Amino acid sequence: MLTRALIVVLAILNLGVALWWMLRGEPAPAPPPPTTGVAQLQLLPASASAPTGAAIASTPAAALDDVTPAPVPPPPAAAPAQAPTQAPTAESPAATAVAPAPVAAPPAPVAAPPAPVAQAPAPVPAAPAQCVSLGPFTDRAAAQAAQAKAGGTLRGARLREVADAGATRYRVVLPAAASREDAQATVKRIVAAGLSDYYIIANGEETNAIALGQYRNREGAERRMAALSAAGFNARLIASGGDGSAQWWLDATLAPPADASAARQRSGAAQQRSLDCARVR
Incomplete structure (x- = not known):
């Protein structure tokens, strides 16, 4: 009885395998090799419960496995070569990039302002000379006496005779x-x-x-x-x-600060006349 039951079970299994073999279809193509540096998705088992939103937010890396290889650190850079003496050209832009920046020269010392030079005061122009003719006197002696009385108010005095007064x-x-x-x-x-x-x-x-x-x-x-x-x-x-009578006059230059009126009063002359200084010299 048990043997017949086993035979029936084996027959059913064989029939099932034959049906599966006929109905299985074309085999699924093999997945492409994973791309280096790109994260891959992995399906969770159907029986596993879906993670809650809080779990997904707290552990975002649980669903994805990052298989990107760790970056290889670059080799240490060589010491920069000394800047070339000639200006870099368009064929060598790298030389321009690694050329050291020029060191700024220290500021030149500020020279102290020159000391002010004392300037001599501009000379004050002398006032033009004034000349006067004092008289008339009756004779030469009277004119000489008047010159002595005038004293320091006159300089360069000379006597002048007028033939026909x-x-x-x-x-x-x-x-x-x-x-x-x-x-x-x-x-x-x-x-x-x-x-x-x-x-x-x-x-x-x-x-x-x-x-x-x-x-x-x-x-x-x-x-x-x-x-x-x-x-x-x-x-x-x-x-x-x-009438043919003569008179004498005293021509002279006024000595500053004397004026013509002061010279006339000191000399005792009756009149004073302005005179061109060119006639006195």
């Missing part, structure tokens, strides 16, 4: 030339010097003389003579209309 007009004249042509040549020189108011005397005792102006006061005539003298002409002053 009562003259009513004064003429400035150049001496007569030897001929008309010579007089005309002198006139050309006068014009070239920038002077005017002249004419050649055509007759009389002063024929070919050159008249250079007639004045009612002596000061105007003397200024005209000074201008002619500066231009190189030796003119003379002719007074007319007087």
